[in-house]
Amino acid sequence: MAIKIEKRIPGEVTCSYCKGTGKHDGESCIVCGGGGKVNVVDTNKRCQWCKGNGFLMKGIPCTNCGGTGYTRPVDRSRLF
Numbered sequence: 001m002a003i004k005i006e007k008r009i010p011g012e013v014t015c016s017y018c019k020g021t022g023k024h025d026g027e028s029c030i031v032c033g034g035g036g037k038v039n040v041v042d043t044n045k046r047c048q049w050c051k052g053n054g055f056l057m058k059g060i061p062c063t064n065c066g067g068t069g070y071t072r073p074v075d076r077s078r079l080f
């Protein structure tokens with residue numbers, strides 16, 4: 001049985017929701033926690049839903065990628 005395994009490269013990316021500033025509307029970014037960086041399960045993949053923006057509507061993080069703009073964050077099982 002052949003299973004095609006996608007090459008996943010986990011790693012740190014710049015948070016798309018706050019664009020790496022760590023701040024969002026004057027408060028700590030809820031996606032990266034204020035660090036401006038976030039660990040995702042696959043740095044090669046951009047989120048198809050938000051096109052890598054981290055949000056679909058302003059003020060609401062993308063539920064597909066958790067606001068990272070890439071894939072699901074590594075250290076978070078539950079998204080918004």
Ligand SMILES: [Zn+2]
Nearest residue numbers: 015018029032
């Ligand atoms: Zn952020």
Ligand SMILES: [Zn+2]
Nearest residue numbers: 047050062065
């Ligand atoms: Zn997304």
